[in-house]
Amino acid sequence: MIEGDWPxxxxxxxxxxxxxxxxxxxxxxxxxxxxxxxxxxxxxAEAELLVALRERGFTVTRDDELINTLDGQTFR
Known part of the structure; x- marks a missing residue:
């Protein structure tokens, strides 16, 4: 992480x-x-990527609210 780049x-x-x-x-x-x-x-590529991740044993779901929180959108 570059200094000051949070989150x-x-x-x-x-x-x-x-x-x-x-x-x-x-x-x-x-x-x-x-x-x-x-x-x-x-x-x-989203659907194909999700299939590839699941084939490798990852559990994946789409959660736009969580992504926006992690990306700092809720802090504005």
């Missing part, structure tokens, strides 16, 4: 949490001037 961007956490083969298959590493690298995953 860390949810999309930057994906770089640490997703298996490397899924990063390469579904995402594109992007970078910002101030907040460092993050993972961009096209919305069109």
């Amino acid at each position: 860390p961007m949810v999309t930057s956490r994906a770089l640490d949490l997703l298996p490397s083969e899924l990063l390469a298959r579904f995402g594109h590493r992007m970078d910002t001037s101030l907040n460092g690298d993050f993972l961009e995953i096209p919305v069109a």
Whole structure:
């Protein structure tokens, strides 16, 4: 985390949490001037990514409210 970048961007956490083969298959590493690298995953790839994660034993659900909280949206 870059100093002053709180909370860390949810999309930057994906770089640490997703298996490397899924990063390469579904995402594109992007970078910002101030907040460092993050993972961009096209919305069109969501369903296929969820299937791939479940096949690897991950339990995944969509929770927009939680993501907005983790991304700092509720602190504004």
